[in-house]
Amino acid sequence: MAILKTNKLTKHFEGVHAVDGLSLNIEKATIVAIVGPNGSGKTTLVNILTGMIPYDSGTVIVSDTTHRLKKIKPYTMYSYGLTRTFQEVRLFDQMSVRDNILVVLTKRKVIQSFFETQKSDYTKAANKILQKVGIWEKRNELAKNLSYGQRKLLEIARALVTQAEIFLFDEPFAGLFPEMRKMVSHIVAGLKRKGKTVILIEHDMDVVRELSDYIYVMDSGRLLATGTPREVLSNKEVREAYLGT
């Protein structure tokens, strides 16, 4: 069953076709990699899918319901079960590591959140996820004081605690030490096992080959190729245009 579809999705920036008639069909409980050179429109696509920028034309369908994201505010994407991480890590830097997680658990009804203190089950949930990504010892430090790798892990932890159905990870492996990469790899595979859908924007082809079920190759806002890792990586056009071999 397709959990996320786009049909002829288009976005222009002052004459540049950042996303040009893109049609994706992403199945539930799969890991889908979107690859392509810099400027191919991958991050623009994620920004559109999370409602951060409006698109010009086309359709986006989330969980079998047509949602025209142009009219949807980003915070409502959360209720459709979408969450994301950023290529350049974005945390709440002035908050503690644990508060970065606790804030996700905030009641979405503003008035309720007024009378809702930091309950022990929230703290337990936050501790659990921080332990899972190995930064529990840093729980009381300000997020801005973490190392680059730890910041990446905290951002992934924040995404995990949203209980989303679709995870859009924008280069989650970039700049990580081998043991951290292994941990993130394990987390991504674990999400699939739990029936979640993961969309990986990734440059590292070894990771893509190892984890993904399906690959979309983008170039200049368009799809250059699609298929299983074996199909895509043996595609001559892809190898020439993107892999340089």
Place this chain on the structure above:
Amino acid sequence: MNIIPQLIINSIIAGAIYSLVALGFNLIYGATKFFNLAHGVMATVGGYAVFVLSKVLGFHIGVSVILGVLCAGFVGYGLDKIVYLPLRKKRASNMILLVASLGVFTALEAIIAILFTSQFRTLAQHIGTQRIYEVGSAIITQTQVIILIASLVLMAILGFVLKKTMFGKAVKAVSDDEEVAKIIGINTNKIIGYVFFIGSAIAGLAGILIGFDTGIEPVMGLRLLLKGVIASIIGGVGNIYGGVAGSFLLGLVENFGIWKISAEWKDAIAFVVLIIFLLFRPKGIFQK
């Protein structure tokens, strides 16, 4: 007679008033990152709301104060929804928001002056019958005691809400990165609307308390705003605890500054302090 205890009392009272203004100002600045100049006029709105309710409509003074605080809160909330939110949606710069808030300030001040004239009015029920307490060689009025208690209680409540409740964490998240706050499902516009309500209500209370202590006039908002902004800059803009510290420091400097000179130098002293901080410690006393 030793004047120092009285100067200390006066400093603390001034600090308490400034901190009420600075609390709301910093709260709103933290969430929106623009200087909301209309914040000062919320104090005027609160003061005149109580004047109308208690002196014109004859409501009980306690009820009038509660409704006056709510009135200032709702005016602030309404301004966010009618003026600032549409501008934010159009991705207006902070400079445009500042200019808009200046326009709002001027318009509201003019409306209040048209409706109530520029005459100075007091909210006190029975002038001259106020209870006075002696603290050593200093005196403090009942209203001033209430000002002090109200500001301390509000600081404690606001501190608790921001530090311990999930609403507080959401406010901090919005202050830190509004876009990411949206991604994790926070309705940031709603949060900012409530922040405007809370901040404006606190400013409204400041105006009401001043109305009981000395009196209200349509132009009272500007002076309060300036003192609140100076206190905020001293303490670090956007930092509510810094704003409180800055308020009491400003109160002390102002009152001790006029120990040997005319009280008319008070505002000049406040601005000298502001310039010193802007030159040598622009991020405030808690700058790291």
